Amino acid sequence: MTRSQDNPKDRVPFRSPIRDLFRSIQIAGLVGLTTIAAHAQAPSATTPPTPATPVIQPATPPQPSSPPQTTYRLETDISMRAIPIDVRFSGARVVIFGSASQMGPPPVNAGPINVVAIIQGAPAHLTVRRKTNAWGVWLNTRSVEFEQAPRYYAVVSTRPLEAVAKTSVLAEYGIGFEHVPISTTLNQAIGLGPIQLSEFRDAAIQLGIANKQYVRLDGGLTFVGKSLFRGQIDLPATVPVGQLDVSVFLFRGGEVVARHENRVTVARQGFEHFVYEFAHRQSLLYGLVTVALATLIGATASVLIQLRRGG
Amino acid sequence: MDFYLPIAETAANIFVFIGMGAAVGFLSGMFGVGGGFLITPLLMLTGIPSAVAVGTGAAQVVASSVSGTIAQYRRNNVDFKMGLVLCAGGLIGAVFGVQAVSVLRSAGQFDFFVSLSYVVFLGSIGAMMLAESINAIRKSKSGRPTAKRRDTHDGLIHALPWKVRFHRSKIYLSVIPPLAIGAFVGLLSAIMGVGGGFIMVPAMIYLLKMPTNVVIGTSLFQIGVVTALTTVLHATSNQNVDIVLAFLLMIGAVVGAELGANAGQNLRGEHLRFWLAAIVLLVAVRISYDLIATPVNVYSSSFTRETP
Numbered sequence A: 001m002t003r004s005q006d007n008p009k010d011r012v013p014f015r016s017p018i019r020d021l022f023r024s025i026q027i028a029g030l031v032g033l034t035t036i037a038a039h040a041q042a043p044s045a046t047t048p049p050t051p052a053t054p055v056i057q058p059a060t061p062p063q064p065s066s067p068p069q070t071t072y073r074l075e076t077d078i079s080m081r082a083i084p085i086d087v088r089f090s091g092a093r094v095v096i097f098g099s100a101s102q103m104g105p106p107p108v109n110a111g112p113i114n115v116v117a118i119i120q121g122a123p124a125h126l127t128v129r130r131k132t133n134a135w136g137v138w139l140n141t142r143s144v145e146f147e148q149a150p151r152y153y154a155v156v157s158t159r160p161l162e163a164v165a166k167t168s169v170l171a172e173y174g175i176g177f178e179h180v181p182i183s184t185t186l187n188q189a190i191g192l193g194p195i196q197l198s199e200f201r202d203a204a205i206q207l208g209i210a211n212k213q214y215v216r217l218d219g220g221l222t223f224v225g226k227s228l229f230r231g232q233i234d235l236p237a238t239v240p241v242g243q244l245d246v247s248v249f250l251f252r253g254g255e256v257v258a259r260h261e262n263r264v265t266v267a268r269q270g271f272e273h274f275v276y277e278f279a280h281r282q283s284l285l286y287g288l289v290t291v292a293l294a295t296l297i298g299a300t301a302s303v304l305i306q307l308r309r310g311g
Numbered sequence B: 001m002d003f004y005l006p007i008a009e010t011a012a013n014i015f016v017f018i019g020m021g022a023a024v025g026f027l028s029g030m031f032g033v034g035g036g037f038l039i040t041p042l043l044m045l046t047g048i049p050s051a052v053a054v055g056t057g058a059a060q061v062v063a064s065s066v067s068g069t070i071a072q073y074r075r076n077n078v079d080f081k082m083g084l085v086l087c088a089g090g091l092i093g094a095v096f097g098v099q100a101v102s103v104l105r106s107a108g109q110f111d112f113f114v115s116l117s118y119v120v121f122l123g124s125i126g127a128m129m130l131a132e133s134i135n136a137i138r139k140s141k142s143g144r145p146t147a148k149r150r151d152t153h154d155g156l157i158h159a160l161p162w163k164v165r166f167h168r169s170k171i172y173l174s175v176i177p178p179l180a181i182g183a184f185v186g187l188l189s190a191i192m193g194v195g196g197g198f199i200m201v202p203a204m205i206y207l208l209k210m211p212t213n214v215v216i217g218t219s220l221f222q223i224g225v226v227t228a229l230t231t232v233l234h235a236t237s238n239q240n241v242d243i244v245l246a247f248l249l250m251i252g253a254v255v256g257a258e259l260g261a262n263a264g265q266n267l268r269g270e271h272l273r274f275w276l277a278a279i280v281l282l283v284a285v286r287i288s289y290d291l292i293a294t295p296v297n298v299y300s301s302s303f304t305r306e307t308p
Helices: A016-038 A167-173 A194-210 A270-281 A283-310 B014-031 B036-045 B050-074 B080-107 B110-141 B155-159 B176-192 B197-207 B212-237 B243-265 B269-292
Strands: A071-078 A082-085 A092-103 A113-121 A123-134 A137-150 A153-157 A214-218 A221-224 A228-235 A242-252 A255-268 B002-005 B010-013 B163-166 B171-174 B299-304
Touching (some): A071 A242, A137 B269, B002 B243, B050 B243, B080 B163, B171 B176, B197 B269, B212 B269
Antiparallel strands (some): A092 A228, A123 A137
């Protein structure tokens, strides 16, 4: 698929039902918060690997005895769990929202709280080619095959990523364009030094950005009150069909203290689903139908114009 | 008004594509070219994935050639006998063309080869036609009737066996030259993803010495048959034919083709050839510019849906 621009002008307006949904879930989220506060000791099922170590407190030396730990809870949801692709689909606006709360004694000098969300489409095989000038003409002379590159990648954060955490931390969680999981096997990169390989990788990301398939929104998430946050993102019409994984990270003082996963399914509906399945499952018949349609349209137009002219 | 295209997997404004179809259809009805060499690059410009542009372009050409063929047939401008001989050659050529495509793809220079073929064939044919038509226009302006060259001895071509009388074209000719031309065009159209009208039309005019009007009708007929086959092949092997996009283009194209055929009717043969030559040369210049000019981005990337 050649990379290209889509039209940003034509977007679906933010539909009020979604807003209503968001409101209702936001209220539900608040109710959920109070429930959490009541069951502060209950083990969290929704926060997988929380770092076992306490939050780093640079100002104070490590305590020999184990004080009551501060635990963080992050709960998030998406305004649309399923995005239907119908004939009028020209992109979708999704709202990411959630609550971040902490339990236990408030840590001293723990640093700022930040939230980062990553929306990622299923990975696919990506070929990046480079042209060089040979004998006056530009030829594709080098290419690198990346076996795994996300077909969509958006990173939305409360602050610029550089201010959220160190590169090493961001790299660990695949946050930011520098750490998008784009991989290649060694035999594909034979004869390419690491610098050249990273040039191809950077080019892939730049093309993705130009194409709105790779998106970064610093400040796209904002806190609404003390623990609630929200942000929105416009998915382009070219959003890959299938599953989008939404990972939300809660940072405190530059470390991930909680994480929550969500999933959005982009699926073809009705006519779109029918045509796609037809083209892929009964391709011969589909081809014949296309030719028949072409012949019919061609003949009909000819007859109609003849009738009009003939009177 | 946006519509989500099921195979191209993007939303598109339907009027853009109807208009695009109409513009290309106009030219195709006027000059007897399928317009594949115009529609495919245009679709890519609007952001349709290149594979889908090639497959869908072929489907669109079917509609405009059917409409164009009927319009020309009404004016008794179609030599079906000649068309079928060309088609037979075309099928042979297409089989070899498909083989050539896989060889070039594995060599990794397929795109370059396609661009180069466009430049070489469009450039040389366009230049040749332009020179000839200007010459003819000048002659007709000076008042001298153009010499009928149809019966001159073209030694080799007329020495060939299996001569057949093509009544509509008013020529008595061996089937070997049209078969060879058909095969050559079939080969190129498989490689370049076009119907090959821009090669077929000059070949019929200059090599087979057919009358320009009959050439256009016959070329449209042959293109319709070849692109119908190409569409089915694309649909079965690559699933890259977008029926919705094709439909939009067809609606525009059939109207454009009819208008073009009428406009062409009022033009003299040499003027028709002049304008076709000009368009062909323009496309050749545009493609060579892309080959020579420093690209905005030396990198390009493409996703393949299925991981091999």
